[in-house]
Amino acid sequence: MNKPLIIIFTTIVLDAIGIGIIFPILPSLLKDLTHTSNVALYIGIMTALYAVMQFIFAPVLGALSDRLGRKPVLMISLGGAVLNYLFLTFSPHLWMLLLGRAIAGMTSANVAVAMAYITDITPPEKRARRFGLFNAMFGMGFIIGPVLGGVLGDHWLRLPFIAAAVLNGCNFLMAWFVLPESRPPSREKINLSALNPLRPLRWAFSIRGLLPIVMTFFILSATGEAYGICWALWGYDAFQWNGFWIGLSLGAFGVFQTLVQIFLPGPATRLFGERGAILIGIACACSALVALAFVREGWMVFVIMPIFALGGIGNPALQALVTRQVDPDRQGQLQGVLTSAISLASIVAPLFFSTVYFAVQQEWPGAVWLSVAAVYLIAIPLVLQSTHAKTKATDHPAV
Structure with a gap:
């Protein structure tokens, strides 16, 4: 490296x-x-x-x-x-x-x-x-x-x-x-209209094949918010976990997730392609979420975690896919748009999933994970649409 x-x-x-x-x-x-x-x-x-x-x-x-x-x-x-x-x-x-x-x-x-x-x-x-x-x-x-x-x-x-x-x-x-600087400053003067926060969003929506990917980022980010909102509440309601067990479960998931992110995204993308890796990641995440909804013993959560962590192999493939949609001189603007999509998910998703959990808390706390899986499934047609769109090939400096 x-x-x-x-x-x-x-x-x-x-x-x-x-x-x-x-x-x-x-x-x-x-x-x-x-x-x-x-x-x-x-x-x-x-x-x-x-x-x-x-x-x-x-x-x-x-x-x-x-x-x-x-x-x-x-x-x-x-x-x-x-x-x-x-x-x-x-x-x-x-x-x-x-x-x-x-x-x-x-x-x-x-x-x-x-x-x-x-x-x-x-x-x-x-x-x-x-x-x-x-x-x-x-x-x-x-x-x-x-x-x-x-x-x-x-x-x-x-x-x-x-x-x-x-x-x-x-x-x-x-x-x-x-x-070191990876991109020399442009000689073009900064147009004040470029500082309009809505202009990059309009630009992103105008590029064929980019909007479905941005929407996919939004959906995957929204599902990620559900864990921060519901995990501790669910652990307490479903298994009477105390702070130690909630922390241990989050730490265990973090370890599995880190190992997956280090070793698997590259091989998965080479074997299945970017679209295949994204879809496999969604399938693993949905399978784990459905299993979490029906578990009755706390130890079963730790058994499911490796499958849960495999859901993360799709994110790097999605990030790689989106970078090929625009020219090198627009990569910063693109990443800013994606960050905005993630931020918007951070505003909307907590309200949605906390409302769902409040509705199911008494009868079936685990049902909230089925709602997360349902949101995941919305991303599948978007992934298929974005990967069918023509990808613009660009040359990038490599090291």
């Missing part, structure tokens, strides 16, 4: 740790600031605020990375993350906490720019494997982050925010001094 990839993957691990490190202590912090024990509404507001700002600004930052280069926009994003965590560390009032999350949402281009960077330096035939490694690094950070946040939070409630600020500061310095 070459140096730029090592640096960008390290950046993603540190970024994911920084995000996950605050999860264990955010409820306690909100209780401290609001002087109320029921903070679910405030958590929802913070989550929605971040997602709305990301939805608006991610396409703009992606388009800017096509004009200014990847590195300057990554610097803006990492600097915004440091500012956000400092707000969280020293905010004595709720409005400062919300302001910090708004700034983080505005500058949250880390993932989009990193994916555009990988696209810049990777030939098409290697992208599925490298996007798999990308997802594995992000998953690894999310395994480490909550554990580290819980340990640090026991010493001081604000300590995880300081640690997150330090990690993002190290990220900033590493990218500034070590990471």
Whole structure:
């Protein structure tokens, strides 16, 4: 693996740790600031605020990375993350906490720019494997982050925010001094109309074959939101799991998911093609979800997890497929549009799946997983449509 990839993957691990490190202590912090024990509404507001700002600004930052280069926009994003965590560390009032999350949402281009960077330096035939490694690094950070946040939070409630600020500061310095630019700045002047957040979305919808893929990203992201909303509630209602077992189950899934993302996306794409890998991933995820709906003993969940994790092999193939739909000078804009789709899913999906779970909680908590499988199935005709569309071949610099 070459140096730029090592640096960008390290950046993603540190970024994911920084995000996950605050999860264990955010409820306690909100209780401290609001002087109320029921903070679910405030958590929802913070989550929605971040997602709305990301939805608006991610396409703009992606388009800017096509004009200014990847590195300057990554610097803006990492600097915004440091500012956000400092707000969280020293905010004595709720409005400062919300302001910090708004700034983080505005500058949250880390993932989009990193994916555009990988696209810049990777030939098409290697992208599925490298996007798999990308997802594995992000998953690894999310395994480490909550554990580290819980340990640090026991010493001081604000300590995880300081640690997150330090990690993002190290990220900033590493990218500034070590990471080479993958795309030289364009000589074209920036048209202010290009900063219209709706313009990249209109551009994406105008490209044949791209809209079904964006919609597929939205659906897969929406299904991913269901686990964060329903997993802990389901574990408690179905098996009377305590915090230890819920954490253990999530950690076990994270390990399986990381192993799958490291070793399988590349071989799966070579054997079955991008469309085949995506469809196999959806089939594995749906099979596991149906099984989860009917399990009666907690240990059965751990048996199903390897099949569940295999559902992840389709995501890198989908990411590789979408990069071949546009020219190299539009990759940042494309990744910004995809980030907006993910953000929109983060706004809509929690409301939908929490409503479904509330409806089935008393009679059959596991039925919520059937609704997730049903949403997954909507993606199948979209995948078939997108892979039948003519794919535009482009030349990309490889390393």
